[in-house]
Amino acid sequence: MINMIFLGPPGAGKGTQSANIIRDFNIVQISTGDILRAAVKEGTEFGLMAKKYMDEGKLVPDDVIIGIVKDRLQADDCKNGFILDGFPRTIPQAIALDSMLKDSLNTEITHIISLEVPDEDILERLTGRRTCENCKKGFHIKFAPSAKGDVCDECGGKLIQRDDDKEETIKKRLNVYHEQTSMLKDYYKNSGKLSIIDGTGEPDEIYTKIKGILS
Numbered sequence: 555m556i557n558m559i560f561l562g563p564p565g566a567g568k569g570t571q572s573a574n575i576i577r578d579f580n581i582v583q584i585s586t587g588d589i590l591r592a593a594v595k596e597g598t599e600f601g602l603m604a605k606k607y608m609d610e611g612k613l614v615p616d617d618v619i620i621g622i623v624k625d626r627l628q629a630d631d632c633k634n635g636f637i638l639d640g641f642p643r644t645i646p647q648a649i650a651l652d653s654m655l656k657d658s659l660n661t662e663i664t665h666i667i668s669l670e671v672p673d674e675d676i677l678e679r680l681t682g683r684r685t686c687e688n689c690k691k692g693f694h695i696k697f698a699p700s701a702k703g704d705v706c707d708e709c710g711g712k713l714i715q716r717d718d719d720k721e722e723t724i725k726k727r728l729n730v731y732h733e734q735t736s737m738l739k740d741y742y743k744n745s746g747k748l749s750i751i752d753g754t755g756e757p758d759e760i761y762t763k764i765k766g767i768l769s
């Protein structure tokens with residue numbers, strides 16, 4: 555059983571590597587960013603509230619995110635294992651996760667992987683990121699271009715840029731990461747479950763390291 559937390563700054567490659575993990579290990583990815591973007595797209599009251607924070611590169615309030623993750627983890631498809639991508643992001647979120655796993659779900663985290671990428675690389679990664687509007691496959695205009703140019707090479711969908719992948723917002727997101735999220739490595743350092751991986755280099759090489767940890 556793999557119940558994994560994926561840590562790392564924005565643009566470290568958590569989404570890219572999660573796609574490999576869910577394919578090979580048959581577990582689900584729970585991306586709080588994707589859940590929030592879906593709510594924004596639906597235009598719900600909650601989505602409009604979340605958008606304000608996301609567009610400014612800030613974190614959505616802890617109580618909101620904790621409630622979302624608690625509901626999602628109770629779904630049947632999480633029973634075979636899950637990747638938490640983008641959660642926890644603050645110490646209060648990590649404490650809430652500990653208690654929801656122990657008290658309500660009777661399970662535990664098995665692996666915590668932190669992908670390390672320097673800030674200098676993040677800007678180029680995120681300004682060049684594109685995502686298929688339809689199937690959500692991720693691309694990069696330089697590092698992982700679509701074989702079909704401007705459209706998705708799997709489904710032909712339009713490739714779009716995220717609203718928060720503007721240079722100014724990326725810098726704010728990186729500050730938030732350093733101020734509120736990176737200390738989670740300290741929080742988990744005595745758990746015996748934390749692996750810190752160099753996230754620079756070829757995605758396939760990075761995945762080989764991740765697969766080695768999970769196998």
Ligand code: AP5
Pocket residue numbers: 562563564565566567568569570571586587588590607608609611612613614615616619639640641642643647679680682683684692693694695697698718727753754755756757760
């Ligand atoms: P979220 O969606 O979680 O964004 P993030 O953590 O900032 O991470 P990203 O999705 O930007 O990056 P990634 O690590 O997945 O990188 P990717 O694989 O795409 O959160 C967005 C917002 O939602 C937050 O700012 C916040 O407002 C809110 N939110 C979410 N969770 C929250 C929470 N728990 N609490 C409060 N608020 C929350 O890769 C990036 C690019 O690089 C791609 O183009 C890819 O092709 C390329 N790439 C990947 N690997 C490599 C490589 N090895 N070499 C070169 N390029 C590469």
